[in-house]
Amino acid sequence: MSITAANEYSTAELSELARRHLWMHFSRMGGDPHAPLPIIVAGEGCYVYDADGKRYLDGLAALFCVNAGHGRPELADAAAAQIRELDFFTTWSYAHPRAIELAERIAKLAPGDLNRVFFTSGGSEAVESALKLVRNYHLLTGNARKTKVIAREIAYHGTSLGALSATGITSLREQFEPLAPGGCHVPNTNSYRWPADRDPLWAADAIAERIEFEGPSTVAAVILEPVQNGGGCFVPQDGYFQRVREICDANDVLLISDEVICSWGRLGYYFGSERYGYQPDIITTAKGLSNANQPMGAMIASDRVAAPFMEGKRSFSHGFTFGGHPVAAAVALANLDIFEREDLCGHVREKEGEFRAMLEDLRDIPIVGDVRGAGFFQAVELVKDQKTKESFNDEESEDLLRGFLSGELYRNGLICRADDRGDPVIQLSPPLIADTEQFEEIGHVLRTVLTAASERMA
Numbered sequence: 103m104s105i106t107a108a109n110e111y112s113t114a115e116l117s118e119l120a121r122r123h124l125w126m127h128f129s130r131m132g133g134d135p136h137a138p139l140p141i142i143v144a145g146e147g148c149y150v151y152d153a154d155g156k157r158y159l160d161g162l163a164a165l166f167c168v169n170a171g172h173g174r175p176e177l178a179d180a181a182a183a184q185i186r187e188l189d190f191f192t193t194w195s196y197a198h199p200r201a202i203e204l205a206e207r208i209a210k211l212a213p214g215d216l217n218r219v220f221f222t223s224g225g226s227e228a229v230e231s232a233l234k235l236v237r238n239y240h241l242l243t244g245n246a247r248k249t250k251v252i253a254r255e256i257a258y259h260g261t262s263l264g265a266l267s268a269t270g271i272t273s274l275r276e277q278f279e280p281l282a283p284g285g286c287h288v289p290n291t292n293s294y295r296w297p298a299d300r301d302p303l304w305a306a307d308a309i310a311e312r313i314e315f316e317g318p319s320t321v322a323a324v325i326l327e328p329v330q331n332g333g334g335c336f337v338p339q340d341g342y343f344q345r346v347r348e349i350c351d352a353n354d355v356l357l358i359s360d361e362v363i364c365s366w367g368r369l370g371y372y373f374g375s376e377r378y379g380y381q382p383d384i385i386t387t388a389k390g391l392s393n394a395n396q397p398m399g400a401m402i403a404s405d406r407v408a409a410p411f412m413e414g415k416r417s418f419s420h421g422f423t424f425g426g427h428p429v430a431a432a433v434a435l436a437n438l439d440i441f442e443r444e445d446l447c448g449h450v451r452e453k454e455g456e457f458r459a460m461l462e463d464l465r466d467i468p469i470v471g472d473v474r475g476a477g478f479f480q481a482v483e484l485v486k487d488q489k490t491k492e493s494f495n496d497e498e499s500e501d502l503l504r505g506f507l508s509g510e511l512y513r514n515g516l517i518c519r520a521d522d523r524g525d526p527v528i529q530l531s532p533p534l535i536a537d538t539e540q541f542e543e544i545g546h547v548l549r550t551v552l553t554a555a556s557e558r559m560a
């Protein structure tokens with residue numbers, strides 16, 4: 103493919119200008135003002151290219167987003183056609199065909215009676231909308247005191263002050279306090295760190311205990327990801343979500359499934375809740391919905407939860423200018439056509455074993471402690487000692503991840519995530535079109551770089 107992007111500036115100039123003017127998210131902007139920045143200029147399929155023309159395997163699907171792969175001409179065509187037809191109109195008191203068609207299509211794919219689709223511009227807005235909806239729902243149904251939300255430790259649910267109160271990562275929360283009140287946290291499902299004899303449903307039961315502790319009449323909802331991203335792809339124990347569903351029902355607490363990452367084929371199904379066989383009251387989604395070719399998210403609510411808002415003069419007093427943007431909706435519809443035509447969910451189910459086996463094969467490298475995940479969403483946890491599972495301390499982790507792994511993986515042509523919001527992990531979430539060739543390439547880079555990291559840390 104042609105990777106000549108129409109840049110007005112040289113790579114060095116772009117880097118300098120970015121350091122001067124572009125406020126990159128969650129990025130350290132200090133340090134050497136002349137050090138080159140990773141500047142990505144083009145993408146095709148599972149690969150992206152930097153400003154010098156070097157190719158990288160996008161093993162993170164551009165932050166869990168580009169599920170159908172980069173550079174899909176159908177999506178560009180859909181956006182262009184929509185801009186010509188109706189460039190923008192709002193969903194505040196008006197509707198337009200693309201938002202209607204997309205809402206219907208999502209409702210058909212979503213589990214059970216999740217039939218009401220409220221569009222947003224991204225994941226944090228979807229979560230924020232869900233958190234406001236559950237409070238409002240309980241208010242309208244006579245339970246005004248039900249305002250608290252239970253979430254899990256180390257889970258990430260977004261950055262707005264409401265979503266942040268559900269996020270369970272202390273370092274992200276403490277610097278912005280006070281947050282929206284009512285966020286309560288319970289243990290996650292990271293059984294790698296559990297004693298061997300622990301009851302597999304211990305983490306589910308911790309939710310019941312917390313509801314009891316807070317007082318059931320004060321708890322509005324539980325928010326959980328099907329597979330928790332923060333901490334590195336924590337999968338649920340068998341029966342976990344069924345127990346959580348029972349607990350929610352017994353306490354009139356709504357279950358929000360935060361599928362900003364875990365929907366649109368990431369786990370081999372349109373929705374992660376489908377994989378684990380549970381029925382949420384609300385799903386929050388974003389990222390892969392539009393292949394991230396346009397910013398778009400959604401909150402999908404059940405008929406039961408939506409019902410009180412559909413009566414008489416009532417409404418849900420909440421919205422965003424760009425919710426259901428016609429161009430984003432047109433792109434999302436074209437993206438779902440690709441999903442159907444290429445059976446991307448089926449491909450993930452067929453190939454996830456092979457992807458996982460490649461990662462399992464790395465277990466002979468001394469710092470590889472655990473390999474876990476589901477579908478095309480997998481993590482490798484790094485430890486100091488495989489036998490005792492001793493983790494690296496903060497300083498070692500900083501040196502391992504930021505001082506070595508992030509840079510080395512990138513230099514070796516692999517984009518993935520080296521993260522220590524819990525214990526240090528490498529996360530992989532390639533586009534869903536990835537196949538044997540990409541798995542082998544990922545495996546080769548990981549083996550080279552993790553072996554070197556192991557020697558460095560020995």
Ligand SMILES: Cc1ncc(COP(=O)(O)O)c(C=O)c1O
Pocket residue numbers: 224225226227229258259260261327331360361362363388389
């Ligand atoms: C589970 C989950 N919820 C919410 C969000 C926030 O989404 P956004 O960054 O689009 O606001 C994310 C982002 O990664 C996420 O992973």
